[in-house]
Amino acid sequence: xxxxxxxxxxxxxxxxxxxxxxxxxxxxxxxFFGLAWMVVVFLGSRSVFAWTARGLAGMPPExxxxMPPExxxxxAGMEGLLLSGIYLVGLAIxxxxxxxxxxxxxxxxxxxxxxxxxxxxxRQVFTVKFAEIxxxxxxxxxxLVLPATLGYGAGVGAGWWYYPAALVLxxxxxxxxxxxxxxLNLLAMRLIPPYRVKELGAALGSLLGAAFYALSxxxxxxxxxxxxxxxxHMVGRFRLAGAGYSPAWWLAEAARTAARGPADAFLGWFxxxxxxxxxxxxxxxxxxxxxxYGGWAGSGEVRRRQRRRIARQRRTACAPAAAPETAGGMADxxxxxxxxxxxxxxxTRAQLAHPARPPSPVLxxxxxxxxxxxxxxxxxxxxxxxxxxxxxxxVVPFVKGGSTRFLAGTGGLYAGLGVAYLMLGGLAGYLGVGxxxxxxxxxxxxxxxxxxxxxxxxxxALGVMPLVMAPGLALxxxxxxxxxxxxxxxxxMAVFVLVxxxxxxxxxVAAGALHPNFTARDPRQRTSGWGFLLSLLLEAGYAAxxxxxxxxxxxxxxxxxxxxxxxxxxxxxxxxxxxxxxxPVVLAGRHLDTREPVSSHQ
Amino acid sequence: xxxxxxxxxxxxxxxxVDGLNLEVGPGELFGFLGPNGAGKTTTIRMLTGLLxxxxxxxxxxxxxxxxxxxxxxxLLGYVPDEPxxxxxxxxxxxxxxxxxxxRVDGSRRNERIPELxxxxxxxxxxxxxxxxxxxxxxxxxxxxxxxxxxxxxxxLDEPTVGLDPRSARVLKDVLRALTGRGVTVFMSxxxxxxxxxxxxxxxxxxxxxxxxxxxxxxxxxQAREDSATLEDIFLKLTGGTEYEEVIxxxxxxxxx
Numbered sequence: 001x002x003x004x005x006x007x008x009x010x011x012x013x014x015x016x017x018x019x020x021x022x023x024x025x026x027x028x029x030x031x032f033f034g035l036a037w038m039v040v041v042f043l044g045s046r047s048v049f050a051w052t053a054r055g056l057a058g059m060p061p062e063x064x065x066x067m068p069p070e071x072x073x074x075x076a077g078m079e080g081l082l083l084s085g086i087y088l089v090g091l092a093i094x095x096x097x098x099x100x101x102x103x104x105x106x107x108x109x110x111x112x113x114x115x116x117x118x119x120x121x122x123r124q125v126f127t128v129k130f131a132e133i134x135x136x137x138x139x140x141x142x143x144l145v146l147p148a149t150l151g152y153g154a155g156v157g158a159g160w161w162y163y164p165a166a167l168v169l170x171x172x173x174x175x176x177x178x179x180x181x182x183x184l185n186l187l188a189m190r191l192i193p194p195y196r197v198k199e200l201g202a203a204l205g206s207l208l209g210a211a212f213y214a215l216s217x218x219x220x221x222x223x224x225x226x227x228x229x230x231x232x233h234m235v236g237r238f239r240l241a242g243a244g245y246s247p248a249w250w251l252a253e254a255a256r257t258a259a260r261g262p263a264d265a266f267l268g269w270f271x272x273x274x275x276x277x278x279x280x281x282x283x284x285x286x287x288x289x290x291x292x293y294g295g296w297a298g299s300g301e302v303r304r305r306q307r308r309r310i311a312r313q314r315r316t317a318c319a320p321a322a323a324p325e326t327a328g329g330m331a332d333x334x335x336x337x338x339x340x341x342x343x344x345x346x347x348t349r350a351q352l353a354h355p356a357r358p359p360s361p362v363l364x365x366x367x368x369x370x371x372x373x374x375x376x377x378x379x380x381x382x383x384x385x386x387x388x389x390x391x392x393x394x395v396v397p398f399v400k401g402g403s404t405r406f407l408a409g410t411g412g413l414y415a416g417l418g419v420a421y422l423m424l425g426g427l428a429g430y431l432g433v434g435x436x437x438x439x440x441x442x443x444x445x446x447x448x449x450x451x452x453x454x455x456x457x458x459x460x461a462l463g464v465m466p467l468v469m470a471p472g473l474a475l476x477x478x479x480x481x482x483x484x485x486x487x488x489x490x491x492x493m494a495v496f497v498l499v500x501x502x503x504x505x506x507x508x509v510a511a512g513a514l515h516p517n518f519t520a521r522d523p524r525q526r527t528s529g530w531g532f533l534l535s536l537l538l539e540a541g542y543a544a545x546x547x548x549x550x551x552x553x554x555x556x557x558x559x560x561x562x563x564x565x566x567x568x569x570x571x572x573x574x575x576x577x578x579x580x581x582x583x584p585v586v587l588a589g590r591h592l593d594t595r596e597p598v599s600s601h602q
Numbered sequence: 603x604x605x606x607x608x609x610x611x612x613x614x615x616x617x618x619v620d621g622l623n624l625e626v627g628p629g630e631l632f633g634f635l636g637p638n639g640a641g642k643t644t645t646i647r648m649l650t651g652l653l654x655x656x657x658x659x660x661x662x663x664x665x666x667x668x669x670x671x672x673x674x675x676x677l678l679g680y681v682p683d684e685p686x687x688x689x690x691x692x693x694x695x696x697x698x699x700x701x702x703x704x705r706v707d708g709s710r711r712n713e714r715i716p717e718l719x720x721x722x723x724x725x726x727x728x729x730x731x732x733x734x735x736x737x738x739x740x741x742x743x744x745x746x747x748x749x750x751x752x753x754x755x756x757x758l759d760e761p762t763v764g765l766d767p768r769s770a771r772v773l774k775d776v777l778r779a780l781t782g783r784g785v786t787v788f789m790s791x792x793x794x795x796x797x798x799x800x801x802x803x804x805x806x807x808x809x810x811x812x813x814x815x816x817x818x819x820x821x822x823x824q825a826r827e828d829s830a831t832l833e834d835i836f837l838k839l840t841g842g843t844e845y846e847e848v849i850x851x852x853x854x855x856x857x858x
Contacts, residue, residue, distance in 0.1 A: 195733050309726060364702030441686025442846040448650045449703040450675035598652045
């Protein structure tokens, strides 16, 4: 195993050393910045902890007198809170990234088949792989936790033996999340089939990213409107880092006792954190054997399939008595049947599941589109990410003093309609422009069927429409209420969504049909730049027509001499929406039929 | 049922298919053979309307594939060489989708799909996502998808790749049964034993040109070897016998 370690280290070193001059120079510059960053963190941490060490006594008397009791109590425990905050950040970052690193290293690594065929035990392979995870995760701790905790020691004037203790605690900060991440990964391997793990990881990343973005944008705006008492109260409610059951707190206490307290107290806190790490390490040690040799990986999926099979068999047993075998089909091909349920019974079951309806290629394509997107966690999580980022990005400029209620007046309503259009346009752009390219390798199969280009695009547009309309109808009223609009404003925004969503879906699907690259492995690269540009231009043109129509409707009235203005505005809004929903699809469908269905290298 | 008339396909200066004249009648199982890069897949793609010929025409059931693509394609079932299918549909949903694309009547579709799933041993996995299927299962569901609308012409590009012995046997039986009912099967394959045993006629394409075409007896006569296998004929016509001496020497070295 030691030879394996040497080889792994040699490969790692080669990945750093055997580079072009430019790459080596970039690495050196990055290393220099990393070192500078560590020095800055060390100095900053030393100053902050030197200040907190002086406590309230170090503050000007009038400032100390003005401080509310909650804030004074918080200030008194600030050293422990800050220290546990540092460890919490380190642990959280490591845990977040360790899950992905453990997946790549333990599950989808290309050298695993090679290592398992070699005369090595699972434990040896696991130990090497775990060391790889530790090496990958240690960067965060080296850049953040280690300089900050060394700065703490310097700030409070700790003895020499604090520094090796801080190094050991930094190692625990990597070891614990790596062990937890590996255990969770191995558990996930059982529950989630291998082909969905990457999808789930990408979806979780998108959802967490959306939540983080919303918090980072809206949080400070709302916090800006709070008094010091409210802020102190809120911080007190979220003192997770200071909870007695938090490993961050154990590590912080270990660091504090190493700096100031008795050695046995340090050993107690350190032992607690180390024992917790070892428990998770042992769990993953046991699980990994099952995962790779015991049929653990994907066994959850096997159980689910068994349950589904039993449920199907029960349904078949409950289905009406099977009719005599029908003529035609396989019955007259003379092919021997495989053992299994009678086809007539299966046909009855299928009829229950899919009642006979007239065949429609357009509806079939629309249904396929809805299923493909709704079942792909990456697709809907990225769509949600887009909606959150756009929604927050559009609303944040209007947030003043923690209030978003700017929709009360008529001008606010138009701003709300604009926000709704941009959000719907973004969503339709994401789902629609990639609709044709999403076919990828299955495009030749689709084009070999008796379906015209126009039918394909109608199917795709009809499939994208509900996916744009449904979140639009769900989110727009919420947005309207959050922005302070009344029932009338919310109803108008919902009607607006119903009117514009079909047009936005259709024109984006049509734009995406402009020279997609079906061979690109990454689905995001299957849409041509021209297609994306065309979608933006079409959306802008549609927005201009809608804006003109809405302005004329607002300027006119239902009765009197200006009634014609409102009528013309209504005609423009409805006419442009009808054109946006139909004309691009027809034109792009003809374009698809005139060009060669597949490229030579497809 | 299949007729090509001076079919050509050029990519710049490269001629992939050069003046292909071919006629395959109803009930025939036509094997289309050739070395890698000979133009088999390009020909198949022109037959199925996926590629536009540079010159010449293709007729399926009397319909010009370029002028009346929808009518021609309605008669056609196609199994591509690489079964890239819709990952997020279940096997059953995929067959329903294909049936709808070919406008198969609802009640007929509901009879046909369980039959096909059962025939290819996919009933148990019919409600699982295609994403979870192995290569062989994908190939089977692709073949089932091509059969769901009871095509008059079936075009298969390397259909037995990835199939287990049982499914390969089922496919061969299905193809024989279909040709017995008058369905035309056009199949490209590298498994020469299958072509020799199953096909009523065989065409060999090399560098875009059809260099031999006919029944096994006709091919033997063309190759002037009375007892030759299809493999012998294929290698004689397309090259490959020149390596026999090197292989013999390698064998002698290994033995010594």
